[in-house]
Every structure is written in structure tokens, then in C-alpha cells.
Amino acid sequence: MKKLIFLLTATSFSAHLFAYPISPRPLRKLIVESEYIVWARVLNVGSIKSTKKNENIWEKDFALIVITELLQGKLQTDTIRVYFCSGMICPAPGVLFKNEEALIFLDKREKMEGYEVHALSYGVKHGLNQDEYETYKSRIKEMQTILKTYNKKECSDMVLDWLVKCASEKCTRWEGIYELSPESDFMSYYDGDETTRKDIFLSSQHRKSLFTILLAIDTLNYSDMGLADITRGTNDSLLLDFLKSRLCRFNEESFWEAKSIMKRIVDLTDDNELKNILKKGDDLYFGYTDKEKEKIKKILSDFITNMKDKGLKQNLSSFDKNNV
Numbered sequence: 001m002k003k004l005i006f007l008l009t010a011t012s013f014s015a016h017l018f019a020y021p022i023s024p025r026p027l028r029k030l031i032v033e034s035e036y037i038v039w040a041r042v043l044n045v046g047s048i049k050s051t052k053k054n055e056n057i058w059e060k061d062f063a064l065i066v067i068t069e070l071l072q073g074k075l076q077t078d079t080i081r082v083y084f085c086s087g088m089i090c091p092a093p094g095v096l097f098k099n100e101e102a103l104i105f106l107d108k109r110e111k112m113e114g115y116e117v118h119a120l121s122y123g124v125k126h127g128l129n130q131d132e133y134e135t136y137k138s139r140i141k142e143m144q145t146i147l148k149t150y151n152k153k154e155c156s157d158m159v160l161d162w163l164v165k166c167a168s169e170k171c172t173r174w175e176g177i178y179e180l181s182p183e184s185d186f187m188s189y190y191d192g193d194e195t196t197r198k199d200i201f202l203s204s205q206h207r208k209s210l211f212t213i214l215l216a217i218d219t220l221n222y223s224d225m226g227l228a229d230i231t232r233g234t235n236d237s238l239l240l241d242f243l244k245s246r247l248c249r250f251n252e253e254s255f256w257e258a259k260s261i262m263k264r265i266v267d268l269t270d271d272n273e274l275k276n277i278l279k280k281g282d283d284l285y286f287g288y289t290d291k292e293k294e295k296i297k298k299i300l301s302d303f304i305t306n307m308k309d310k311g312l313k314q315n316l317s318s319f320d321k322n323n324v
Helices: 002-011 027-033 130-149 157-168 173-180 186-190 204-215 222-230 236-247 252-269 272-280 290-307 314-319
Strands: 036-047 061-072 079-084 101-108 115-117
Touching: 027 101, 027 130, 027 157, 027 173, 036 130, 061 130, 101 130, 130 157, 157 173, 157 204, 157 222, 173 222, 204 222, 204 236, 222 252, 236 252, 236 290, 252 272, 252 290, 272 290
Parallel strands: 079 115
Antiparallel strands: 036 061, 036 101, 061 079, 101 115
16 A cells, blocks of 8 residues: 555656755855856746757756856856756756855756756855855865865865854854755755765864854854754753753744754753653644644644653763853
């Protein structure tokens, strides 16, 4: 029966292999793999009318972009066409929008004119302000220098320092955290590459620095949870108190982020009562109906009420003498 359901689902896609998330591509890998990196403005977008002779449903849309700054590769012109498929859902395409400025990672299309976004949605950084772009630009230039000197040793001190720099800035946080602690992100389930937790090579100073950054975050989001995982053991009593305080700022409308904090609190306390409350929310991620929203609201309220007097599980206390 399960096989039948799978086959019916698969055949509903014209090309079901494209209906599966690709391996996550954080910034370092984008720099290594992409032929071109540009900061550009999108002049216009359009679509190609498919013909029987030349049909490519996966790249039927295009954007005409003017390059403001070329960060990698060599191009003969500052205005190019970038092709993509806006109709894709999973994996998400590298869509471009008229009049936006974006940081784009590109490849030349094989046997066809124009360019394509590398690694689909991972290859376009939307909505960056000038300061955020400058941060990305600095990290790109630094990694390009590292790639010339570090002889492909992925866990060299230079790479670790660079990943910590990425993790330290809000706009590039995921770019660093994903490689330091890939399992902190559920998308690592779809990663076809061999993933290694590079945070095992971090120095105590690296961890203390990232822990200080974590404690300064006012409103946590999902990607920030990687910081909590990386800095575990630095001062777990303070970490637990911090997570509790931040959870109190969430409501049922942001249960996705709240649930990720609840999970870390359960891990730190190993409390059965909190485990049972958290388990009730396993099938209630989004709360589309009013009934589900009320259930989520109660789960969150019960968790916050019951977590107040919960302390660390005993076998974590050995690290608590380390103060930051």
C-alpha cells in the first residue's frame, strides 16, 4: 500500500526527480562551485514560449540583469540573461524579480545561450541592504583568498575562522552555522554530500565568542538554534535560562521557531513532563485552523508554565563552571 501511494504521488509530477530538495549549498560551497558571482539589478523578467523543437520547461523564464559588480569570473558584457523556472516548488528555483538588486551565483548554460542560477534558490541572496551586501562581499573575497592558499584542507584554521565570522553576523549566520553544525538544520536530511560537524574543531575562544553573540539576540529564529547547539557546554545553566526567557516572547503564530527552542530546553533538562508537552505539538507545526491554533496556544502555554522550575539534567553540570 505504501509503495502504491508513493508511485501515485511520484507520477503526479512531470519530472518527479525535480520534486525533491537539493543538497544545501552554504556560501563556501557556492563560491567553490559557481563560475560567476555578481551583484546585479534586475531590469526586466520574461518568459520564452516553448516550441516542440526547443522546449525546456525547467528554464522557460528569464531575467535581464545589469551587473553592478563582478565578484568572480570574467564576462564580456555587463548585461546578461539569466534563465530559471518560476513554476518549480520543491526544490525552490533561483527566481529573480523585476527591479530588485540581488547577489547572484551563476553558471554558463551548457549548449545554450545565457546563464543559470547555481544551486537554484541557494544561489540568489534576495533583499540585502548595502551593509549586508558588503558583509557578503567581504566573506566572498576572504574565501577566494583562502582557496588559493589552504590546499583544500576543509578544516584548516582559516576556514574555521571564516565560518565563525559568517555565524557571527545575522545576514550570513546560516552560511557559517550549516557547515559548523549541519544537523542543527532539518535540511541536512536532504544533503547528498558527506557532512561533518566542523564545530568539533572550534577552540574554546571561538565558542565563547559565539556564545556571547547568542546571548545578545533579542528574538531567536530557527537558524539561531545552531548557535545554541555549537555553544552547548560553554555555560549550560546560562544557556537554559536564556532559552527560557526567549521562549516567553513567542506565541502560537510563530510555533515553528518556538518549537525549536522547546526542543533545546527539553534536551538540556531531560524532563519527562516537558517531553510529553512537546510531543503533543509534533503534528501541529503550522496551525492552519482555529482549532489547531488553540491547541498550539495551550501547548506553548503549558510548556512555558512547567519549564520555570526545571533545571539542568545532572550529567550536564560538569561544564557549568565555565563562565562567559
